[in-house]
Amino acid sequence: MRLLEYEAKQLLTKAGLTIPHSQLLELGDPLSSVITPVILKSQVPIGGRGKLGGVQIVRDPKKLKTTIGKLFSLDIKGFLPSKLLAEEVIDIDREFYISFNINREQGQIELLASKDGGVEIEEQDNTTFFRQVVDPRSFDALCIDLAEHLKLNEKSFLLQDVVSQLYRCFINNDCLLLEINPLILTKQGSIVAGDAKITVDDTAIFRHPDWQFEDNSADHNFVVLDHEGTVATIANGAGLAMATVDAITAKGLIPANFLDIGGTATPEKILSCFQSIMKLPNIKVIIINIFGGIVRCDDVATAIITAQQQIPHLPRLAVRLTGNREAEARHLLAKHDITLQQNLEAILGDIS
Amino acid sequence: MTPQHFLAKNIIVQGITGKNGSFHTQNMLSYGTNIIAGTSRRDVTKFGNVPVYKTIKQIQQTYSIDISVIFVPAPHAKTAIFEAIDARIPLIVCITEGVPVHDMLKIKQRLATSSSILIGPNCPGVLIPGVHNLGIIPANLSTPGDTAIVSRSGTLTYEAMNLLSAAGFGQRYIIGIGGDMVRGSSFIDCLQLFQNDPTVKRIVMIGEIGGTGETTAATYIKQNINKPVYAYIAGLSAPTGVQMGHAGAILGTNTLEYANAKRQALEKAGAHTAESISRLVSLIS
Numbered sequence: 001m002r003l004l005e006y007e008a009k010q011l012l013t014k015a016g017l018t019i020p021h022s023q024l025l026e027l028g029d030p031l032s033s034v035i036t037p038v039i040l041k042s043q044v045p046i047g048g049r050g051k052l053g054g055v056q057i058v059r060d061p062k063k064l065k066t067t068i069g070k071l072f073s074l075d076i077k078g079f080l081p082s083k084l085l086a087e088e089v090i091d092i093d094r095e096f097y098i099s100f101n102i103n104r105e106q107g108q109i110e111l112l113a114s115k116d117g118g119v120e121i122e123e124q125d126n127t128t129f130f131r132q133v134v135d136p137r138s139f140d141a142l143c144i145d146l147a148e149h150l151k152l153n154e155k156s157f158l159l160q161d162v163v164s165q166l167y168r169c170f171i172n173n174d175c176l177l178l179e180i181n182p183l184i185l186t187k188q189g190s191i192v193a194g195d196a197k198i199t200v201d202d203t204a205i206f207r208h209p210d211w212q213f214e215d216n217s218a219d220h221n222f223v224v225l226d227h228e229g230t231v232a233t234i235a236n237g238a239g240l241a242m243a244t245v246d247a248i249t250a251k252g253l254i255p256a257n258f259l260d261i262g263g264t265a266t267p268e269k270i271l272s273c274f275q276s277i278m279k280l281p282n283i284k285v286i287i288i289n290i291f292g293g294i295v296r297c298d299d300v301a302t303a304i305i306t307a308q309q310q311i312p313h314l315p316r317l318a319v320r321l322t323g324n325r326e327a328e329a330r331h332l333l334a335k336h337d338i339t340l341q342q343n344l345e346a347i348l349g350d351i352s
Numbered sequence: 353m354t355p356q357h358f359l360a361k362n363i364i365v366q367g368i369t370g371k372n373g374s375f376h377t378q379n380m381l382s383y384g385t386n387i388i389a390g391t392s393r394r395d396v397t398k399f400g401n402v403p404v405y406k407t408i409k410q411i412q413q414t415y416s417i418d419i420s421v422i423f424v425p426a427p428h429a430k431t432a433i434f435e436a437i438d439a440r441i442p443l444i445v446c447i448t449e450g451v452p453v454h455d456m457l458k459i460k461q462r463l464a465t466s467s468s469i470l471i472g473p474n475c476p477g478v479l480i481p482g483v484h485n486l487g488i489i490p491a492n493l494s495t496p497g498d499t500a501i502v503s504r505s506g507t508l509t510y511e512a513m514n515l516l517s518a519a520g521f522g523q524r525y526i527i528g529i530g531g532d533m534v535r536g537s538s539f540i541d542c543l544q545l546f547q548n549d550p551t552v553k554r555i556v557m558i559g560e561i562g563g564t565g566e567t568t569a570a571t572y573i574k575q576n577i578n579k580p581v582y583a584y585i586a587g588l589s590a591p592t593g594v595q596m597g598h599a600g601a602i603l604g605t606n607t608l609e610y611a612n613a614k615r616q617a618l619e620k621a622g623a624h625t626a627e628s629i630s631r632l633v634s635l636i637s
Contacts, residue, residue, distance in 0.1 A: 107535075206427045238505060238601055242587040294490060324492075
């Protein structure tokens with residue numbers, strides 16, 4: 001789950017880090033307490049919002065109201081903010097990039113940093129970054145190396161505090177990514193987290209009863225790939241669902257969605273899949289690609305028939321069920337004029 | 353990782369009385385898997401004819417254990433895996449889905465200083481056709497033979513088994529390494545096992561987007577594998593930044609994590625690749 005900036009900064013504050021003085025604004029809030037100059041930041045779960053106009057500096061108090069109005073109505077890649085973060089303008093001496101993430105292959109936490117932080121970070125050659133897996137036993141040495149790399153030797157003790165606070169925040173909150181960009185060295189000599197991007201691990205929610213974030217997390221099992229797409233998909237298993245989408249794309253057709261129904265295929269579940277797909281405007285055909293390993297094909301067939309009877313104006317169905325109790329499924333579907341296709345290739349040959 | 357790890361006979365199930373544990377233990381038993389005992393938090397002493405204990409230590413007073421298959425729910429999976437590692441069980445297969453990444457980091461640390469091997473989590477387990485079933489792979493689709501499969505995906509593994517069986521290529525190993533970001537065992541661990549086991553004649557490898565495990569496996573294949581490798585990578589048309597079902601199937605800015613890059617790397621390393629599992633199986637001769 002990706003947190004909004006203000007939520008991420010709340011976690012940083014709890015961990016002892018310094019963030020800019022700020023207040024959170026909702027639409028219609030009185031503005032008398034907002035002091036200019038101020039930076040207004042749209043709270044959307046999207047990177048690169050600055051380039052899209054989602055971050056504005058206001059110096060003239062007369063322009064505050066109109067700028068706030070514009071930001072609340074500015075759609076950023078499909079997201080409208082429900083809140084703005086109003087922050088003090090900081091006297092910047094230098095800006096750095098620092099992040100903790102999971103090194104998947106090594107199964108360890110990795111620290112990544114650059115002496116040139118800011119908005120253009122993606123364009124930089126990241127082979128020049130400071131990159132090291134974190135060994136808690138040699139944390140001090142890591143921080144000294146980092147200070148060296150960032151040319152912050154004169155602030156190495158302060159940096160050490162900041163890095164250990166960030167690391168603790170990463171651990172304590174089951175983070176998958178904690179990115180501070182920029183990490184600001186102010187002209188007054190303190191270190192402040194200018195922006196913060198945190199992704200927490202959804203599976204760890206059972207040990208975080210305090211997690212009450214605005215839920216921006218997408219459904220990982222139903223992903224809209226192209227709102228205008230013409231071919232909808234339902235498959236079981238993430239791998240098969242991806243393979244189904246790939247095969248449609250390879251045929252030159254436009255898949256609308258990825259959908260993994262998971263290990264069970266009850267009528268309720270199939271019904272809700274169809275309902276999600278019915279919200280997409282251009283669907284001409286729904287491909288159902290199920291491999292009955294543990295799932296029984298006849299159960300899926302029954303579920304498809306039930307759903308078909310309950311949903312009016314369902315687009316054409318192209319069904320492939322293979323594996324456990326395939327023959328029974330074929331028999332059931334035939335009674336409702338649904339022909340079972342041999343494989344995905346046969347379906348695609350048929351519809352294209 | 354050696355053949356002995358997978359062929360050893362004394363098997364236990366951790367979480368044997370749970371919904372998934374009990375259902376799949378029944379399937380494993382009917383395939384002839386030698387399950388000598390199980391553990392459960394409940395006050396139960398038997399699951400069918402299988403004795404049930406509270407802890408692995410209690411089982412070890414009577415039996416020596418070679419393999420544990422874990423079905424306990426995700427919040428308790430770390431504790432269960434630690435218990436198995438501390439009991440020095442040589443092979444641990446964790447089926448459980450939804451184990452937190454930070455728990456896996458701790459588990460990896462513990463594994464680094466132990467001789468136990470972990471397969472999974474979030475995987476269908478291991479099937480040795482004709483020998484035993486260590487997990488949830490539908491064994492009725494397999495036939496014994498000399499092909500080895502290693503995969504990050506459950507259903508695509510089943511597809512591959514089914515097509516291979518139909519084409520007359522039986523299987524020696526079917527190993528699901530799991531769909532999570534951090535895993536107990538890698539493609540390379542399994543490739544090494546397959547290379548070293550003379551009963552394996554060819555290798556089928558099924559990967560997907562996210563991570564760089566398939567790319568590093570390609571380098572390994574080029575340098576160490578002289579058996580034919582057939583590889584398929586799912587997610588060619590996946591968008592960046594979106595998780596596709598599996599926790600590990602998400603593309604970042606690293607282009608090495610893309611399906612096309614992985615396929616090219618494998619192709620360059622001498623592996624046969626195809627755009628679908630059925631095409632892949634049709635390449636095998």
